[in-house]
Amino acid sequence: MTNRISRRSFLQGTLAASVGVLAACAAPAAPQTGSSVDEDEAAAPAMEAINLRWDTFRGIGSGWNEERIDTFREMHSNVTIELRPLAGSGQQDNYAKMYAAQAAGDLGEVIAFDPSHYHFWRAINKNIIMSIDELVATDGTDLGEWFEHFMSLQYYQGQLYGLPSWGWAGFDTLVTNAVHLEEAGIDLPDPTGHDVSIDTINEWAHAFYSEGERFGLNISHNEATIVVLCRLFNSSLINEEGTKCLLLDDPNATEAMRWAYRLGVEDKILPAPGDIDNAGGALTAGLLTMNWCGSLCVRNFKNAIEDDSIAKAWQILFPTREDGRFPSQLRGGTWNIRQGAENADIAYQFLLHIAGHDGSLSFNLVGGNFAMVRPDVAQSLVGNDPIHEWFIPSLENGIPAHAPANSRGREYTSAVQQWTDLLLDPNQPVAFEEGLQDLHDNIQAILDKDPA
Amino acid sequence: MATLTSRLKVPGMSGGLLTTRQRRENFYGYLFLTPWLLGFFGLFIGPGLGSFYFSLTKYDVLSSPQWIGLDNYITMFTDDPLFWTSLGRTFYYAGLGVPLGVIGSMFLAILLNAKLRGLATYRTLFFMPSLVPIVASVVLWKWLLNDDFGIINQTLNDLGWSDPPGWFGDRRWAIPSLILMGLWQGLGGTRMIIFLAGLQGIPETLYEAASIDGANAYHKLLHVTLPLLTPTIFFNMVLGVIGGLQVFTAAFVATEGGPGFATTFYSLHLYRHAFDYWNMGYASALAWFFAIVIVSLTIWQLRLSRRWVFYYGG
Incomplete structure (x- = not known):
């Protein structure tokens, strides 16, 4: 028996090992499409430990995201939300990261594919984000809390896919x-x-x-x-x-x-x-x-x-x-839930938490985004700075994108x-x-x- | 018939078996090679072959690839208006920028190779722009070259040029502006350091012999320095052409490919298809075509080098 390892056999071994590593790195199948909410999951026990992942580039660094997570946790102590900041050089880079995460089976449950950046419809067609009609009905959410036109941006082919995040009247x-x-x-x-x-x-x-x-x-x-x-x-x-x-x-x-x-x-x-x-x-x-x-x-x-x-x-x-x-x-953003997400009902509650009056107002004042997507927030912003009064007419009588x-x-x-x-x-x-x-x-x- | 090695007595080796020490050395050699080879096969060869496969498919990352044969390559040549124009712009950039950069760095190195007082300070000063991050460099140059408020055009106006270039905002001047910015950043950088190393490798005796023969500084430059520097020029040209053809960052940051596609270079066109439009299969085809172009050009340069590169003592 010889102790020699020829260069050829060594290279062959390394190649085989590399192939093995690559094969092991193959992306898991993207989440399957199917019914938007599993009823068993929706009826999960209230105190079950639940973890949600929030992939976003909005508000990062301002403290807004952390404040929303903390206040949500005060209400739901069994829920932890993992904030995973997207920090690409531009907004489009961050969408690219979310597509890649989806392909790798690693996209968070709470996400945003904004209509204003034309990713919303693509994300729906690619089964990345789920319809939230059932969740809205179960919760009894009053969709009249948001301006109608920003709400209308959240629909596609008759189904609702998100709640408004930011929004304005464009270059008006x-x-x-x-x-x-x-x-x-x-x-x-x-x-x-x-x-x-x-x-x-x-x-x-x-x-x-x-x-x-x-x-x-x-x-x-x-x-x-x-x-x-x-x-x-x-x-x-x-x-x-x-x-x-x-x-x-x-x-x-x-x-x-x-x-x-x-x-x-x-x-x-x-x-x-x-x-x-x-x-x-x-x-x-x-x-x-x-x-x-x-x-x-x-x-x-x-x-x-x-x-x-x-x-x-x-x-x-x-x-x-x-x-x-x-x-x-009229251009706007959205908050979405990933298709096939576990604990979609909890994710929906978090959506309400960040898109509600307090979440939306602080999204403006702390997060630095322009989010006059709710009449009550518009009024609060006017109270904060009367200049916001100027922007309301276009929101009420604008033309959608x-x-x-x-x-x-x-x-x-x-x-x-x-x-x-x-x-x-x-x-x-x-x-x-x-x-x-x-x-x-x-x-x-x-x-x-x-x-x- | 016995082979030469079997008849030679090599110390420490008998009967084709390795000694313990040699086995240990081999073991460590392969051990230290392994991470690099894993990376080479796993991160370069593997993805490279993968991208070749994707170039024959319609693939958007989110769906399974669909086999379409050579369609991407056919589309590239026949139905992509930006393919030929972006290729042309890339060659324009490299064709103008690389020779200017190489020649400029060479003469800068020759100047900084002279025995002057405070030479280290000059070398440092010239090297410093290459340390500036490219994004900061872009911001700086966009201010300097601003059509209406930039200091360069204000100066040109003061000197009597009533209609100076629009620089980044002018399609005719956008690429020269990027070249100008690249020269500022690159002339005194690593390329100049390589030239300095090349210059210091030229034997002093050759200059002395030339002086004895009555050569002046110009003759020495022409007949001693340049011939002996040709390997370094060649090395910098090869690297420069490869780098020049891959121009991306400056255009991506400074002009985003505009105005009116004026700085949409090939790499930027490829990037957009890959990461903006998610036409990953098509982008892979673009990448493979360009890889072939660059390899072909490099081989051509290597062959051409036999005619003009002089290796002293070689």
Whole structure:
């Protein structure tokens, strides 16, 4: 018998061991789909030790999550909730982590796939989150506690899949530095008046522009802005069903883009892509007069101001549409329960705990999110800072977001951003018709793809 | 017929059996190799083969892969408008950035190889930008290169250039802006250190002989330094091309591929399909194609090196 181990046999052994390790690491099957709640589980003994895992990136680091866990535990001493913070470099990275955790069979019971980021419908189609209709019925929850439109975002194909977390009216506002208007001798418009016309916005965009010193108006090229731009002109970017781009088919949508094209490409008074990375900072520094954003930005702008002589927070709401609605895009988040989760009834109680009045209010004030998703929270926020009164009308009369029917939200938003960059590029201008055709065709190409 | 080894008497070895000491050495050798080999097979070869399989499937991580043969590769070449353009941009970036980087680092190293007072301080100063985290570097350069308020354009304006570049916001200038940022960060970095090591490996006697023959500094650079530095240039070129083609982070952080796809490099395009759109099968196909491109380019560089790389004493 020889004591030699040949290199070949050693490498073969290592390879076999590696294969064994890889095989052992194979992801367990993703949780099976099936009935949303096992009735035996729902009737679990009250004092059974229960552990839930909460995978989220919302509120992390603020203390809000821990406070919610502690107060829940005071009510349910047998329940422990393991907070597993998601800390990707951006929101989309965190969704990626949740998809990967689901594939590995390790996704927590309490999760969030926000409609606003177009992950909600995909997560339902992939059987990641469960319908909570039965839990609502069993608990007798009054769904009227939340604003109807944010509640409506939680439904898909007639079933309820979550409770609202954050929510706002999208890019419905021109966040305005009132100092510039006052210096120009302009009376500040009513912040909830919807009485500044498109022509006046156009005029002020020109009037407050000073080359190399200040921009009068900033329009970013993201989907949130382009949708509201089209809605301002009584149209939208895609139809309600999420199957058709309207840019070429609806003259109003075409006119909306032409309006932005004139300002950005022909008159060259809008910042080019990359000119203003931090529009909030530019407002605070007095380098920008009107930033097309939303109510959350108004609040943040107000909180960021250090010198009242340079900046003072104000807002201008867009004029009311012909149909009486306010140009907006009601966007919101959600809290969900994983499909097949054990102790779904307890998880649901925790959902109520974080989405209820106290949880939602502290989600705003401690967690730093904008969550005017409940009328009672809106009132509490107004009591905390009257500026919140400004934001309520859009919530009550806004227009919901339209999502691609094929759940390809990320591809859709990416196409809108990049092709709008090309259309509105002042440095290498393209003819309006050509740029609009490209934008339209590339959005439609995404909408025409197979479901994700 | 007896073999040479069987006829030679090797101390400590008899009849093909290993001594206890050699067995122990072998044991420890293999023991210390094992973690690396497990990682190599388990974390590189295994996933690599896995991704090749996925490249032949439609796969979104959440559902089982569906076999579609070569469809992903066909789509890549015929039905992905960003495939060729992102590949082109990547070659543009590497084609411009790598030669500038290598030549710049080389001349910086030559300067810093001179016998000057305070040399260590200069070397440290030039090396420092490479220590700056890339995200911080991006933030800094986005301020510097801001079209309207940036200090560089303000300076260019003061110098009389009334319409200076839009830098990151201008599709024509977005890639040069990234190259500029990369040069600031990379010229004095590890590449320069490698060049310095190469320069210090050139025998002093060759310079002395050249001086005796009447060579001036330019002649010495051209006929002594550069020829003897070609192995180092070649090494840096190979690494530079591989790194340049994999450009990702700066574009991901600084421009997110924009404006208007101007900095959507191949790796960013691949990343989006993998982790934003969850077209993991398609992303695997993109990855395999690119791996073949990079390996082919490296082999081509190796073959080409026979014509211009000079190994002193080799």
